[in-house]
Amino acid sequence: MGASDLDLQSKVAIVTGAGRGIGRAIALRYAAEGAAVAVDDINVQAAGTVAAQIAATGGDAVAFDADVTKSDEVRAMVDSVLTRFGQVDILVNNAGGGAALLGKTSAFKDAPEEVWKWVIDLNLHGTMICTQAVLDHMTERRYGKIINFGSIAGVSGLPNWAAYSATKGAIISLTKALAMELGEYGINVNCISPGAIPADPEADWTRGTWLQRGGKPEEVASLAFFLASDEASYITGVNYLIDGGRTLGPLR
């Protein structure tokens, strides 16, 4: 144990939703720490740009456009990563979002069933599909780091984001159940719950955050790096908030 555990040399990571925002920052950080990274995003152009950026700095990355809600696409991606790199050490289930992605934010009473089911499919089923796709491999190797994404909405709830809040709460519980199932295989399963982290650095998201600023994707990537490192080997089943104090309650 020591400083040498704090890098990802010779590790292989899959990061979903890695074309922008937090996922992109994680892919870049993991690559900078020495990991080979599968950069997955349904926006194949965005994934390609991130992978190219990693390659340009001497890192190892491959872009994928697997849709996390489609088991066959996810399995094909995992197979391809295993063929190319021989292993998967880290899975980051970052892909997700709310009805806002469809421009359909609304109170739950007005939310179309197809919209809230789409949110559940993307966030919860997507996380479960990607996780299941790597588990045979990880349990066999008796090594793995699975990092899920909750949200402060999954802890506190967020009005007009009911389906999103529900799925994020579910992911926090999923994390605990899987940590129980997988502890004996040496697999750590943890959850990160960010607060307001604008993907656009110009966005003003300071409202309600005690540190009086929005968080940066790089700050969340830093925590995702710590949890993926062997320095964090004793941490499992947790939900780590990174929210500038937002869940402490309203500013007064």
Next chain:
Amino acid sequence: MGLLTARRLAQDGACVVLTDVNEEALVAAAQDIVNEGAQAVTMQVDVRRYDQVQAAVALAMKQYGSVDILLNCAGGASSRVFGRSEPFHEVPIEVIDWGLDVNLKGAVYFCRAVLGQMIRQKRGVVINMGSVEGVTGSRCLDYGAAKSAMIGLTKSVALYGAPHGIRSCCVSPGPVLTRPEMARMKTRLGRAADPDEVVGLILYLCSDEAAFITGANYMIDGGRSIGGPD
């Protein structure tokens, strides 16, 4: 864990003020750090005595001119420290007072003593040591209560300090091999932690990498607190 954290902070370039009730242990620890070429001073402090707590902060200011990090690590289960095995309702009240005072009041005292300086600096990190037993409950009732209170103290310091650039985080470890018998406590990972693993999390939270993390309680317990059936 307190000593290990101090040593690694010193290795990373921090100047450390070590406090403990045991002066002999303190002096030896500081000497080790100084021998490694880093800076350390000591003060014998009983965290239950505000005058001594204040003196330790004054020493930090005199020696180094600022207080950037406070680690409230002093503590322990009173039943273990005093070797008590009777039921809680028969434990002498002095033992319970010791448990509440050392595990909680001392941390509040230290916050009282450093926050003025941290506000003047517009910078600071307060790390409070909780415990898995502050989340799951404890056979030592005063310990369980005090460790839960560390989570509340952390949130309150976070609220108080945020406008001044001060963060506060709580670290709640499960069984750590600071004593061999800890290996008997069950965890989902089937082992107790090496003390260095907990220190790694403390150092991470002290660092600027954790600049957006405040008011949070970070478990590091091998999955013990997620509970559920065996």
